[in-house]
Amino acid sequence: MSENVTAQLAELICHSQPDDLARNKARTGLLDFTAVALPLLRDEILDSGWQKLKKLYPQQNSETRALLLGYAGHALDFDDFHADFRGHVGTVVLPALLALAAERQVTAAAFLDAWIIGVETAGRLGLAISQRHYERGFHNTATLGTLAATAAAARLLKVTTSQATVALGIAATSASGLRAQFGSAIKPLHAGLAARSAVMALRLAQADFGGQASGVIEAFLAACGGESSDASLLLHNWGQPWRIVTPGLEFKPYATCSGTHSAADAALKLRQRWLEEGRQPHEFLTAIAHIEVAFPPGGDTAASVREPRSGIEARFSLEYVIASALLHGELTLADFAEGELDADTARLAAKVRRCPDESAPPDAINPSARFHQVALCFADRPAWRCRVTRQQSIATPPNLSTKLRSCLPSASAEEQQKIEQLCQLREDDALSQLLSLFIKPAA
Template sequence: MNLTAALAEHILHSQPNTSAHAQAREGVRDFLAVSWPVLQGQVPDSGLPALRSLYHDGSVRSQALLLGYAGHALDYDDFHADFRGHPSVVILSALFAWQQYEPKSLNLFLDAYVTGVEMAGRLGLAVSQQHYALGHHNTATLGTLAAAAALARLLTLERDATATLLGIAATQASGLRAQFGSAVKPLHAGFAAERAVTAVQLTLAGIGGRQAGVIEAFLAASSSGQAQPETLLDNWGTPWRISTPGLEFKPFPTCAGTHSAAEAARMLRQRWLAAGKSLDMLLNQIVDITVAFPPGGDLAASISVPAHGIEARFSLEYVIAAMLIYGDLRLQDFAEGDLNHQIMPLAARVRRIPDERAPPDAINPALRFHDVTLALADGTTLHQRRTRQQSLAEGVNVNRKLQLALKDASPDLLAASALRSTAELQALGRAVLSAL
């Protein structure tokens, strides 16, 4: 059996366990928490109104695109280490759009979501770190295939149809990291969800496509000869990747590649204040800030001097300065529009110093760290190291995140997010899609 056919078999026979379903419910709640503020206009965002003017026909494709954009607009949605991208925003946007068109049971919906995340993680391993290093945006490229796999499971397609679907999705997959810091970056998630829906519709309409060799060609063309296709199939679902290594929920509305640096800065701030010293004294004494990390560890957080709030999400300098000043990364400082000019003077004192003694980040991003050092006017220094694993170990309270996002919404919406029944799934889907 060829690779695509074997992959189709794995997708269609996926039977996630109750633990994977529990993680899927948590993923849905996080998705609602990060998309609802954009859908309701609680934060500045000119992209969604512009897209609404173009994609206003209410079709499944248009709804998938709009929801994908809204879910990624704040860069606050979950991340998956194997995928090296944001799986849920693409997968759930496609699933919710199709669910309203052709309702399925809650268990089937959750099975499809878990299957999509499994596909996402395996694709990330199969294309290797080279895919991202070459300039591809995994959420856009691999996300198209992951969402297509999820839809195939939702619709319980036959093997040959699923193989055709995967080939159509693969031939459409695209998206460049060069768009980071612009509205096109979240639109990548929308494009990927739309393309997955389109691939299903083309397959169901009888459009013929090759059922063998396309996945292999995609891997070869997008990984500079470093593809590992065997990882697509080996030990499928043991354990489910939605559980291990699992979805990583974000504590801050910034690039995940900035988070351990932000936490190191917060720890320095807390230590200073705990000693009974004033914040003004600290900020006035800082003459230099350095941040060290493994070589290539700032590939995603590549913008040193942001021009606006969206670019600031990808700036280690701005993130560190914001955390030192406010003790948090506030949504308003990373929203569309002007920068916070109280942050910029301090951000200008931050210097990046890759630690050449550490293995390159591309070898194992799970080992990433940030060392933040403050040099003070009196000649003393303050230093804090924070690893990615330490950040992940603390976790994120998704329910609290959701409650804050839904503070002005109907209590029924928060109740439905528990996803205890198919009726609650339908209610949640109607609420989200009606906000488009």
């Protein structure tokens, strides 16, 4: 392997050719992003961070548009997830692409290909830097997402390989974001900052702003991934298959941290068993002595909030998610929005105990093998247990038409159908119409 991995990566970004299967997957990912971003863009969901951000950064150029779109796409924590990336790739890549496409003539095919390249880069960065990066406290969506969005933008703008190389180096040196901000408005801001940094990196590279043309991504991987990193994984078998196809994008059924989903599914199964006995959900509050949730050691790294103080923090709380699933039978956007917590849910959540299963391999070895086992421990009967693996949870993806309706209940059936059609990007005019949903014309 030659020394300049960054240049080899730039060559692949600029010149590799996605296939039709990858483009179809890209269309689906675009619909999911649209569903979760439009509620904020239309002010249909209360988000104080969004209101403040709009006032601080009015949409005037591609950088501020990327910032705002990135925040909007990640604010609900309902956006896509990529296992190799261990983050949310759509909400960094697509805002950068949409912001740039609004300022120049771009074909629908070029947009889809750039989106695919962004996902490919994201997944490979996640593999190359290893799980150690996330364990160290970095938020991959923010850090690796900056480089992935830059790769996608380089492809969309058809820059030279040398310009792409410099842009990637600029992105690597500006990438940042810590998991310590989970549960606050800074988490979705991470996505916006990453998308904005990508646009800036491309502008600087196109202006021939001085930057190292070699060794920067290698230095980034070594500094942020340590001895576990392997730069060769950025390049090996690129696009075979495309990362947007395998392992592909995962679409969330619940607006909570993906690290809570199999626990929620286990709780819902136990709730159904309870109902089949003719019992009422509110009886959980008195019938349950305590609840245990088991998982591989380290499997609660992302879902780290034990005593949430708001609906935003509750998204990252195994305790609150399990209690909400048991009591309500669903996890809605309203359950995890800004404002006070539901008192009964908080009472039940206080009975949840985390019990890492020390017999299981640590989560860091293979997060895809994660599971949650929820046990309802009663005062007057044997405990009920239900174990759901992560793979079982993602085996049946949510219906994105239904998800769109849940996110945009005020939209008519005709408008929802139109949005779905536009996200297919079957013709260039569809991209122009789609952009009008995301970016308001200057006043």
